[in-house]
Amino acid sequence: MLKKKLLAPLAALALVSAALTVTPSAYAADTLLSQGKPALASSTENGESPAIAAVDGRSDTRWGSQWADPQWLRVDLGATATITQVKLQWEAAYAKAYQIQTSPDGATWTTVYSTTASTGGSQTLAVSGSGRYVRLYGTQRGTGYGYSLYEFQVYGTSTVTPPTGDGPGYVMANPPVTGVVPSTKVPPAQNPPVTHREFQANCSVSRTNLNDDPIVFPNLPGASHSHTFMGNRTTNAASTLASLQAGTTSCITPGDRTGYWMPTLLNGTTPVQPDGPQVIYYKSGVIDYTSVRPFPAGLRYVVGSPTATIDEFRNNPGAVEGFECGDSTRNWDIPATCVAGSQLNVRLQAPSCWDGLHLDTPDHKSHMAYPIVGVCPASHPVAVPMIEFKMAWPVSGSMANVHFSSGRGYSFHYDVYNAWDPAVLAALTTHCVNGGLQCNPRGFDQYKPERGAALNENYELP
Numbered sequence: 001m002l003k004k005k006l007l008a009p010l011a012a013l014a015l016v017s018a019a020l021t022v023t024p025s026a027y028a029a030d031t032l033l034s035q036g037k038p039a040l041a042s043s044t045e046n047g048e049s050p051a052i053a054a055v056d057g058r059s060d061t062r063w064g065s066q067w068a069d070p071q072w073l074r075v076d077l078g079a080t081a082t083i084t085q086v087k088l089q090w091e092a093a094y095a096k097a098y099q100i101q102t103s104p105d106g107a108t109w110t111t112v113y114s115t116t117a118s119t120g121g122s123q124t125l126a127v128s129g130s131g132r133y134v135r136l137y138g139t140q141r142g143t144g145y146g147y148s149l150y151e152f153q154v155y156g157t158s159t160v161t162p163p164t165g166d167g168p169g170y171v172m173a174n175p176p177v178t179g180v181v182p183s184t185k186v187p188p189a190q191n192p193p194v195t196h197r198e199f200q201a202n203c204s205v206s207r208t209n210l211n212d213d214p215i216v217f218p219n220l221p222g223a224s225h226s227h228t229f230m231g232n233r234t235t236n237a238a239s240t241l242a243s244l245q246a247g248t249t250s251c252i253t254p255g256d257r258t259g260y261w262m263p264t265l266l267n268g269t270t271p272v273q274p275d276g277p278q279v280i281y282y283k284s285g286v287i288d289y290t291s292v293r294p295f296p297a298g299l300r301y302v303v304g305s306p307t308a309t310i311d312e313f314r315n316n317p318g319a320v321e322g323f324e325c326g327d328s329t330r331n332w333d334i335p336a337t338c339v340a341g342s343q344l345n346v347r348l349q350a351p352s353c354w355d356g357l358h359l360d361t362p363d364h365k366s367h368m369a370y371p372i373v374g375v376c377p378a379s380h381p382v383a384v385p386m387i388e389f390k391m392a393w394p395v396s397g398s399m400a401n402v403h404f405s406s407g408r409g410y411s412f413h414y415d416v417y418n419a420w421d422p423a424v425l426a427a428l429t430t431h432c433v434n435g436g437l438q439c440n441p442r443g444f445d446q447y448k449p450e451r452g453a454a455l456n457e458n459y460e461l462p
Helices: 051-055 241-245 310-314 422-433
Strands: 039-041 071-090 095-103 110-115 122-141 148-158 198-203 205-210 227-231 259-263 265-267 270-272 278-283 300-304 319-325 328-331 344-349 358-360 386-393 402-404 413-417
Touching: 039 051, 051 071, 051 148, 071 095, 110 122, 122 148, 198 227, 198 422, 259 386, 278 422, 300 344, 300 358, 310 319
Parallel strands: none
Antiparallel strands: 039 071, 071 122, 071 148, 095 110, 095 122, 198 278, 205 227, 227 259, 259 413, 265 270, 265 402, 278 386, 300 413, 319 328, 319 344, 344 386
């Protein structure tokens, strides 16, 4: 696929991205509502042109579509808003004919602007409408390429306000990490070359079929759908950082007392549990892997959503391969059948940029963000390890009755509540992630044995 050159970056935008909150009062008129919000597209051209790049406030990144009509780009403002203005910054591949549409639910759309004679460039559109979702719907490309948009900015008034940074649902970091600028550095080449920047946490199931979730439903036992827990053996609705640190673990590395959990997989009404240690990768999600810092103690967040649609799961910035079994790969729902004797696998990556201020936020997501083309956004400048779940369940044959306790396959999600021993996590992060190695749970790279290991034969600090 042809890769088009990017224009030189424009001056930085004055507004930084606003996280979703639950406080009901209005912004001032003509406020930028879309920056940093969840975005979804009908297609992407390649891995360097995701939907979220059009709402990141950077004019050196872009959303690019496949080379066909029609295509669309949608932003979720988080709550119903009155829309007064839309600004578009096109790359050379623009839309000649398109509509701006609003929707209350992401399903029923109302057109608030339409043109069949656009010439691209930078456009400021006066519109009048309302909705939670705003969509650019392109019907005719202006070139032979796809649609390519540096920025999609929606202005107006909203019932959502920027976070105050404190209050119900916020857990503040102590101390906070401030003064960080996202790194754009490209580490120098090495010989042999750096191909991986990761270590593994191998953790078995520690608790099963427990309807608890200490992040989403703290101190409310039984309030959640059924979960399968890994890592910490004490995780329950009342878990705190102190209780997790005092617990034991099913992970190979004794210092990893983190609580990991995901919805229980069911075959009909029978729970299916992963068999043996599962692979939880800790990787670099940014180009400058030397800038990655260990998680702060008590950081917690949710990856994915139990209410996601199949499009949202497929376009999640952290989706790697979706579901697979046997030779069937890149499925965005559980396959209808799996070869007898195979296993159902799923892979999903977590965000790896932290705002440096909060260990948790009311939606359990806004303090974390995904990198944009390998660089953390200015609103979440602290690069931390990117967790990637690689789970495997021993189920095969007809999958007609296989589902999660949260719903269809694309409702898959997981929770992380960090309770690592800080010194152990720091040693593995420094040696393996910052050091550009492909490490096992000991912090040993079998392809570069001369580099040694971070931990001893008992998976403890030497």
